[in-house]
Amino acid sequence: MAKAVKADMPRVARFEPFSLVWFCGLVGLAIVASLAFDPYLAYVATSWVIFGLLGLSLDLVWGRGGILSFGQTAFYGLGGYLGSITAINFASLTGNTLVWSLPVGMATGAATAFLIGGLTFYGRLGPLQTTIITYTFTLVLWTVAVSFTATVGEAVVGGDNGMSNIPGYVLGLGRDAPLLEPGAMFLTVAVIATIAWYASHVLMRSPFGLVVDCIRMDPVKAELLGYDVRLYQLLLFTIAGAVAGLAGALFGAWANYLNPSVFSVQEALLVPIYVLVGGRGTLVGAFIGALAVGGLSFWLGGGVIGGQTTLVMGACLILLVIFLRNGLTGGLKDLMELARRLARRRDQGEEAEARKSSLSVDFERLDLLRTAGGEPVVLETEDTFKRFGGVTPVRHISQSFSRGRVRCLIGPNGAGKSSYLKACTGVYKPDGGSITLAGQDITKTDPFRRVRMGLGIKNQRAQVFAGLDVRRNLWVAAYSRSRDARMADWITTEMLHMLGMRNSASRPASELSHGEQQWLDLGMVLALAPDVILLDEPAAGMTNEERRQLSHMVRALARTASVVVVEHDMDFVRTLDADVTVLHQGEVFARGDIESLRQDDRVLDIYLGRRQHV
Amino acid sequence: MELDYLATVLLSSLSSASVLLIATVGLAIVFGLMGVINLAHGEFIMFGAYVALFATRNGVPFPLAVVLASVVTALFGAIVERAIIRHLYGRILDTLLATWGLSLVLYQSAVLIFGTVTPGVGMPQSNIEIGNYTLSTYLLFLILVAVVLIGLLYWLLTRTGYGIVARAAIQDPQTAATIGIESGRINTATFALGSGLAGFAGAILLPAFPATPSMGFAFVIKAFLAVVAAGPVTLSGTVVAGGALGSIASMTASFYTTVMGDVVFFLATITILRIFPLGISARWRLKL
Numbered sequence: 063m064a065k066a067v068k069a070d071m072p073r074v075a076r077f078e079p080f081s082l083v084w085f086c087g088l089v090g091l092a093i094v095a096s097l098a099f100d101p102y103l104a105y106v107a108t109s110w111v112i113f114g115l116l117g118l119s120l121d122l123v124w125g126r127g128g129i130l131s132f133g134q135t136a137f138y139g140l141g142g143y144l145g146s147i148t149a150i151n152f153a154s155l156t157g158n159t160l161v162w163s164l165p166v167g168m169a170t171g172a173a174t175a176f177l178i179g180g181l182t183f184y185g186r187l188g189p190l191q192t193t194i195i196t197y198t199f200t201l202v203l204w205t206v207a208v209s210f211t212a213t214v215g216e217a218v219v220g221g222d223n224g225m226s227n228i229p230g231y232v233l234g235l236g237r238d239a240p241l242l243e244p245g246a247m248f249l250t251v252a253v254i255a256t257i258a259w260y261a262s263h264v265l266m267r268s269p270f271g272l273v274v275d276c277i278r279m280d281p282v283k284a285e286l287l288g289y290d291v292r293l294y295q296l297l298l299f300t301i302a303g304a305v306a307g308l309a310g311a312l313f314g315a316w317a318n319y320l321n322p323s324v325f326s327v328q329e330a331l332l333v334p335i336y337v338l339v340g341g342r343g344t345l346v347g348a349f350i351g352a353l354a355v356g357g358l359s360f361w362l363g364g365g366v367i368g369g370q371t372t373l374v375m376g377a378c379l380i381l382l383v384i385f386l387r388n389g390l391t392g393g394l395k396d397l398m399e400l401a402r403r404l405a406r407r408r409d410q411g412e413e414a415e416a417r418k419s420s421l422s423v424d425f426e427r428l429d430l431l432r433t434a435g436g437e438p439v440v441l442e443t444e445d446t447f448k449r450f451g452g453v454t455p456v457r458h459i460s461q462s463f464s465r466g467r468v469r470c471l472i473g474p475n476g477a478g479k480s481s482y483l484k485a486c487t488g489v490y491k492p493d494g495g496s497i498t499l500a501g502q503d504i505t506k507t508d509p510f511r512r513v514r515m516g517l518g519i520k521n522q523r524a525q526v527f528a529g530l531d532v533r534r535n536l537w538v539a540a541y542s543r544s545r546d547a548r549m550a551d552w553i554t555t556e557m558l559h560m561l562g563m564r565n566s567a568s569r570p571a572s573e574l575s576h577g578e579q580q581w582l583d584l585g586m587v588l589a590l591a592p593d594v595i596l597l598d599e600p601a602a603g604m605t606n607e608e609r610r611q612l613s614h615m616v617r618a619l620a621r622t623a624s625v626v627v628v629e630h631d632m633d634f635v636r637t638l639d640a641d642v643t644v645l646h647q648g649e650v651f652a653r654g655d656i657e658s659l660r661q662d663d664r665v666l667d668i669y670l671g672r673r674q675h676v
Numbered sequence: 677m678e679l680d681y682l683a684t685v686l687l688s689s690l691s692s693a694s695v696l697l698i699a700t701v702g703l704a705i706v707f708g709l710m711g712v713i714n715l716a717h718g719e720f721i722m723f724g725a726y727v728a729l730f731a732t733r734n735g736v737p738f739p740l741a742v743v744l745a746s747v748v749t750a751l752f753g754a755i756v757e758r759a760i761i762r763h764l765y766g767r768i769l770d771t772l773l774a775t776w777g778l779s780l781v782l783y784q785s786a787v788l789i790f791g792t793v794t795p796g797v798g799m800p801q802s803n804i805e806i807g808n809y810t811l812s813t814y815l816l817f818l819i820l821v822a823v824v825l826i827g828l829l830y831w832l833l834t835r836t837g838y839g840i841v842a843r844a845a846i847q848d849p850q851t852a853a854t855i856g857i858e859s860g861r862i863n864t865a866t867f868a869l870g871s872g873l874a875g876f877a878g879a880i881l882l883p884a885f886p887a888t889p890s891m892g893f894a895f896v897i898k899a900f901l902a903v904v905a906a907g908p909v910t911l912s913g914t915v916v917a918g919g920a921l922g923s924i925a926s927m928t929a930s931f932y933t934t935v936m937g938d939v940v941f942f943l944a945t946i947t948i949l950r951i952f953p954l955g956i957s958a959r960w961r962l963k964l
Binding site for chain 2: 130132181182185186187188189190191193194195197198199201202205206208209327328331334338370372373375376377378379380383384
């Protein structure tokens with residue numbers, strides 16, 4: 063029974079004391095290294111740590127957020143320039159240089175990333191377009207920086223000649239506080255980098271990080287769970303921009319000099335290499351990658367590949383992408399995962415049969431999860447129509463959906479069922495008419511807001527987050543509704559009971575069978591406790607037994623929520639005892655219960671393509 | 677403002693837009709027909725420029741050198757498609773990374789082989805006078821080249837077997853496969869076509885833009901932005917977006933600096949994308 067008990071205590075998005083051990087270990091390692099390195103090595107190794115920090119910023123947006131940005135060096139360079147200009151002008155006031163350069167660098171990086179991210183994410187650009195924009199942004203900055211000259215107080219920005227006299231690392235206060243020795247400088251940078259890593263690590267373990275992971279896996283589903291995808295992406299991008307700006311400011315103080323080459327393509331190319339070598343999405347991998355690349359070229363002696371670094375790195379990037387796209391640590395992780403999966407398969411052999419029958423919906427708990435009672439929530443469309451060029455899939459459909467009896471939408475292919483449903487969910491913005499939910503106009507509302515207002519949407523394809531286990535899938539949905547980790551834990555546990563999936567709670571969703579994934583998807587929708595539930599062909603791909611249960615559940619749901627089912631399968635529709643609406647050529651064609659519609663010659667005509675009504 | 681000044685500005689904007697179009701169209705074809713953005717496109721242009729340069733140096737007449745450069749770059753493109761792009765189908769961001777790596781490999785190789793500066797070809801420079809102003813005849817000639825090039829591509833994609841098959845393959849890959857279209861070979865051909873167009877651009881622009889290892893970077897900012905701004909309708913979208921953005925940038929550049937021209941180009945593209953997230957042609961009914 064140990065398994066069942068474990069399933070009752072979900073640990074999702076919890077603080078892990080174990081990671082603090084890592085933090086202390088890394089700081090300890092930095093102390094040892096700073097003592098062991100000779101001054102020159104300590105000086106060079108400092109730059110590797112800075113590059114690792116830059117890699118971390120890319121890993122946040124790309125490895126976790128799924129957005130490939132070639133603009134991290136732009137935020138890095140801008141942070142470096144502005145942080146250093148501030149330090150040049152004000153460091154003499156305090157002695158300590160970092161209190162000036164680091165906050166300004168971070169703020170600059172964050173602000174620039176916020177601007178670029180705002181334009182791309184809120185413009186709803188595709189992933190390719192986003193990458194191109196970040197790349198050209200870096201290139202434009204580079205051409206600007208080459209010819210840009212200005213004098214800001216004491217700081218002289220000399221275009222291609224760069225900016226010199228950037229003060230080095232001073233921690234002490236007062237006018238004559240000493241410059242740090244290389245060893246101490248390395249330690250300082252390493253501690254700052256460890257803090258940045260740890261903060262990122264904790265952030266990505268929090269619900270925020272879990273939602274970011276979900277957005278990477280399936281942004282559409284994340285939005286259908288009520289998350290503001292663009293806001294999350296923008297926040298992540300801004301945070302990563304701050305990390306890049308921090309790295310830039312540290313770099314300026316390390317080199318005492320900055321020139322436009324920080325914006326160059328050659329510089330930018332290294333960042334994804336660090337991330338790829340160390341393993342994408344691992345956060346700590348960026349540092350491993352930077353240390354590996356830096357260390358390798360150091361021990362090979364800078365001269366050997368010195369001039370050809372770009373050549374070698376370019377070739378490396380091609381090879382990494384083709385052969386080792388999860389990097390060194392990623393490759394190891396994959397191997398371990400494989401071994402674990404093999405081991406688990408062995409002891410799951412006998413369990414499999416038990417699980418099949420355990421997939422039974424506990425309808426008693428359905429009411430628990432619903433915020434039932436009160437006024438019925440009505441979804442109403444009035445005169446809604448949608449046009450694409452010369453095609454008008456939805457013409458003036460006026461319908462009102464309320465609870466009590468299941469509502470079904472049927473119709474032959476091309477009748478406008480899916481388009482109408484998409485207008486209701488907000489994927490399509492109608493060209494005319496209005497849609498109201500619980501009396502509020504939602505005609506132009508974004509899908510995630512509709513979900514928050516009580517709309518639950520299940521698409522035809524099972525949409526689950528393949529990389530997460532069953533429990534986390536449900537948890538993400540539950541958290542969207544409650545915004546409270548403990549509440550979400552409770553809903554998740556209840557949901558696992560209800561779906562009869564307690565034994566598979568820790569299995570990755572990708573391992574589930576097709577039917578199980580459909581149930582999980584449905585469970586995620588129900589975890590939102592929607593008042594109106596739209597189901598697009600829910601019975602597709604289910605076994606007879608599963609259909610029977612689904613039919614039972616849909617009817618139970620209709621008692622407390624407005625349920626709309628779009629379905630092709632007439633036998634399934636018949637079991638629902640539903641109020642059926644037939645759509646034809648984008649208009650309501652007939653309405654009634656399924657038996658009377660089956661007797662209706664006009665309905666048979668359109669289904670069979672007979673002449674009279676086609 | 678006098679009439680001759682106005683005419684000069686107009687013509688030079690038009691020729692800048694034509695230069696941009698010549699440099700972009702190969703990228704646009706690959707993006708439109710394969711959904712792939714080749715970040716090494718600028719270096720393919722450079723590749724073509726160097727081939728043409730060496731051909732003319734060795735006594736090949738310039739027109740023939742242009743043809744040679746196009747063919748050699750197309751072959752190179754076919755090899756790249758077979759060796760790299762092919763392994764990354766469906767992994768669009770990985771394709772970006774790999775071609776980015778390739779871009780720097782080519783750039784650095786050129787630096788190693790040729791050094792950073794090379795002289796241009798000795799073409800007789802002729803100018804025509806418009807009132808008090810003079811314009812290079814060659815730059816005006818490039819307007820004609822752009823028009824003919826677009827016309828030829830339109831013919832290739834709508835009237836030839838390859839063009840029809842390639843467009844079918846992108847519109848509905850599954851149906852295309854079921855009627856026996858081999859998408860692998862089509863993709864190799866398309867990528868080679870795009871690369872050949874890049875090589876052609878490098879060669880035909882050689883008299884006006886001398887070959888240097890970094891010449892690619894000068895073109896790609898505008899080329900990438902133009903393709904992204906153009907959106908899915910490859911040819912006409914690129915003509916409109918490239919023409920409009922190129923003219924705006926060129927006018928800015930003639931009043932301020934070329935750097936300012938790049939900045940304005942970037943800002944204009946961002947503005948366009950804010951209004952048309954998938955490019956200006958996303959809602960067009962045209963298919964090409």
